[in-house]
Amino acid sequence: MIFEQLTVHLSVSSYFTLQTMKPKILIINEPLWILIMQTIRPILAENSTNISEFKKNPMAAVAQADGFPVAVLNRNQPVFYCVPAAAYELLMGKLEDLELAQLVEARKNQTEIDVDINDL
Template structure:
């Protein structure tokens, strides 16, 4: 039985097409991820560099926000800037 998966891209291509012309696949996605299929099964997402960088920045923002929330009620510590 084949597992049902959520497709997280509006565009898809076969791995054969990706091999033929990788840049055409990326350009065809118009800046968005492209799902690459291997034998009609999702294999991986081809993500343009700008989109990947944006995702990494958002993940970092989420991690920082979680850290802020964890420390919201923490005890304050006084620091003398001259001692740093």
């Protein structure tokens, strides 16, 4: 009964995979997605391609994404993300900013020490 409701959102191959899958954890009173998390992973990119197409011409996949990441799928599951250099550099810059903000937050209540540049 539960699997019949899922067919609206899932492909036929996923439907049969879910029917034969035995979940490791059964949580009562929780959403259905907890039961199927082991087989369905979110795609964290707006653009995706299958691995066969990506192997044929990886630069075409990157070009079609207009500078945004591309999720590369194998059997409709993401196996890796192809992130253009500019997007990766931006991501690393934002991560560095977050780390520095955490450092500033951790040190904001420390006592100040007077330092003379000539003493160094």
